[in-house]
Amino acid sequence: MNRVSVRVLVATVAGALILSACGGGEVPPSAFPGLAVEGESAYLASNLHVYKFDALSGAEAWRFPATQDNANPHGPFSGVPLKFGDVIVIGGSTGSNGAYDRHLYAISDETGQEVWRFDPGEDGKEFVDSAVTDGKIIYAPNGNGSLYAIDPAQKENNQPKLIWKFSTGNRLWSKPLYADGKLYQGAFDHKLYAIDATSGKELWRFENATAPIAVQPALKDGVLYFGAFDSAFYAVNAADGKLKWKTPVDGWVWSNATMNDDSIFFGDVRGKLYALDLATGQRKWYYETHDSIKAQPVLDNNTLYVVSMDTNVYAFDLAGIKADASGKVDYAATKWRNDTLTRRLLSKPSLVEGMLLVPLFDSEIKAWALDANTGARKLQFPLPPPATATPGQ
Amino acid sequence: MGNIFDLLFVNPMTNLLLLIYDVLFHNYVLAIIVLTIIIRLITLPLTLKQQVSSMKMAAMQPQIKAIQEKYKNEPQKLSEEMRKVGFNPLGGCLPLVIQFPILIGLYNAITRTLAVTPFSLLELGKYIYGFLPNLSSLVPVNNVFLGVLDLGQPDKLFVIPILVIATTYFSTKLTTPPSTDAQTKQTNQMMSMMMPVMFGFFMLSAPAGLGIYWIVSNLIGIGQYYLMKPRLDLAKAQHAAVAGTTGSTPTTPQAPPKPKMPPPRSKVKHSTSARVAKPGSEKK
Numbered sequence: 001m002n003r004v005s006v007r008v009l010v011a012t013v014a015g016a017l018i019l020s021a022c023g024g025g026e027v028p029p030s031a032f033p034g035l036a037v038e039g040e041s042a043y044l045a046s047n048l049h050v051y052k053f054d055a056l057s058g059a060e061a062w063r064f065p066a067t068q069d070n071a072n073p074h075g076p077f078s079g080v081p082l083k084f085g086d087v088i089v090i091g092g093s094t095g096s097n098g099a100y101d102r103h104l105y106a107i108s109d110e111t112g113q114e115v116w117r118f119d120p121g122e123d124g125k126e127f128v129d130s131a132v133t134d135g136k137i138i139y140a141p142n143g144n145g146s147l148y149a150i151d152p153a154q155k156e157n158n159q160p161k162l163i164w165k166f167s168t169g170n171r172l173w174s175k176p177l178y179a180d181g182k183l184y185q186g187a188f189d190h191k192l193y194a195i196d197a198t199s200g201k202e203l204w205r206f207e208n209a210t211a212p213i214a215v216q217p218a219l220k221d222g223v224l225y226f227g228a229f230d231s232a233f234y235a236v237n238a239a240d241g242k243l244k245w246k247t248p249v250d251g252w253v254w255s256n257a258t259m260n261d262d263s264i265f266f267g268d269v270r271g272k273l274y275a276l277d278l279a280t281g282q283r284k285w286y287y288e289t290h291d292s293i294k295a296q297p298v299l300d301n302n303t304l305y306v307v308s309m310d311t312n313v314y315a316f317d318l319a320g321i322k323a324d325a326s327g328k329v330d331y332a333a334t335k336w337r338n339d340t341l342t343r344r345l346l347s348k349p350s351l352v353e354g355m356l357l358v359p360l361f362d363s364e365i366k367a368w369a370l371d372a373n374t375g376a377r378k379l380q381f382p383l384p385p386p387a388t389a390t391p392g393q
Numbered sequence: 394m395g396n397i398f399d400l401l402f403v404n405p406m407t408n409l410l411l412l413i414y415d416v417l418f419h420n421y422v423l424a425i426i427v428l429t430i431i432i433r434l435i436t437l438p439l440t441l442k443q444q445v446s447s448m449k450m451a452a453m454q455p456q457i458k459a460i461q462e463k464y465k466n467e468p469q470k471l472s473e474e475m476r477k478v479g480f481n482p483l484g485g486c487l488p489l490v491i492q493f494p495i496l497i498g499l500y501n502a503i504t505r506t507l508a509v510t511p512f513s514l515l516e517l518g519k520y521i522y523g524f525l526p527n528l529s530s531l532v533p534v535n536n537v538f539l540g541v542l543d544l545g546q547p548d549k550l551f552v553i554p555i556l557v558i559a560t561t562y563f564s565t566k567l568t569t570p571p572s573t574d575a576q577t578k579q580t581n582q583m584m585s586m587m588m589p590v591m592f593g594f595f596m597l598s599a600p601a602g603l604g605i606y607w608i609v610s611n612l613i614g615i616g617q618y619y620l621m622k623p624r625l626d627l628a629k630a631q632h633a634a635v636a637g638t639t640g641s642t643p644t645t646p647q648a649p650p651k652p653k654m655p656p657p658r659s660k661v662k663h664s665t666s667a668r669v670a671k672p673g674s675e676k677k
Contacts, residue, residue, distance in 0.1 A: 098547065
């Protein structure tokens, strides 16, 4: 090989290396999957499609869009699909190159066809998390920093009528909590807002956080619980937004919290799962996984199910948890652990008929159903292609 | 491997970029420019070494060709002679190889801090140093430049891809050493056309913020070239002179080599401080 060839080869390899290092190669998924279960039907938003399938058999009912039209692309989709009457509501999210779909779609539960869409307009951005509803109005948080209240029963310009719009100072990447005619919305402008759901007027704002809030607050006995990117977890009075307690943690909190009578459970981006005392915020125990915990833990009959970006699913029997002096719980405390899914897990699982449905982030297999008691794999979605019979057999 | 690379290069640069962003009034483009300048300054000795080496190799082309021709049937002797004249094909590559992880680290730090997707922001959260808690309050960075350009989106007006093509073209053109060899010249010409087009094409679908980095990096590279030009010209002149004298040896009929006489040591030195051999000295 002469010098010229070597030089061309080196330059080509260097160029390829630069481009591959800089984002070339396989297009990474960018949107967090979201799973909802209604009866035996599962609705899964996963990258470029929303799927409806039978949670018990894995049989696909429909996918939206049925095929991707490059001239008029939909999605990617993220957040938990919202069942609203006879439609499923889901927002378009951000693609890996930053391009986004700014529409909120309503898909027929029966057919998987688009029924209506809401376009927030030129200043609209991605819908990273789900919309919520009070049964009549849909409240959808957008990446442009606005919360939209729309009434699908009324039409205006061929789309659901906009009732009001509440604007904050930065992105809204988490769904609001609706309770008793009020909405509680965390924002990237470091604030948590309480909004009157009827008028869209601000009731109060909590300004003690020093970094974005990207979770849906949890509400119990008049207290809101949520974490923020300032590596802290807050308890705030829902009536007036006054701080009740604040507990520092190790990393950004981007996981919604789950509660029982006396504890609250959530994870952080450094991979720690925490149990805090609901009344005081004191840390009861923590468990270390090997990567970020983004998904909300699921609690059922004193068993806590947690998924981590380290690709593992963990089940803890809360009655048997024993921590050391520092509060650390070791691996032996797990009831079971499934390490066979081999894909990063970012989204909240759902329980259905003794199975734990776990959405996968970057995989051809979109979800696994595990035995909730043992963690053993039972079913995958989509179902594997049927084995073809070999001629002569 | 990826983790070590992140630990050594990407994580420090990510945090440094956010610190600079904080100091520079939350102006992300300014932060990119300043960090790129800092990195370019740190790697300047390596850049200089690489360009001087490339110039040397280019100036030595006639000499090397003559030696290759002369010893084409004696690979052992050929390699000895090449070594004697100071031919080192890795001389230009090695500094480049060392710079490579630094530049890729910088590139990844920019991609990471732009955090245009939910997943990339989640990844960013893992790498912000815990002992610098204030950095978390800076995310997401303000990615709107001059009120119109969203740095997290591909530039729909194509201004950034066009500027990337233009600056890459000039940068490649300037930093590619001239060659007397027709084939090498042709290859260089092809590369100077292909590289800008390749990067421009990439920028059509990449976030504009990455394009800003490429443009700034190219402009700094062009500036560096002009700053280093006197030194490069000196190195080139020295080595052209050396190559001119020693390179004529195998083909000049009036100067047949004396097989039993080894060449003087002074003629085979090729550092920038090497003395130029006097014409005809090989006969002595």
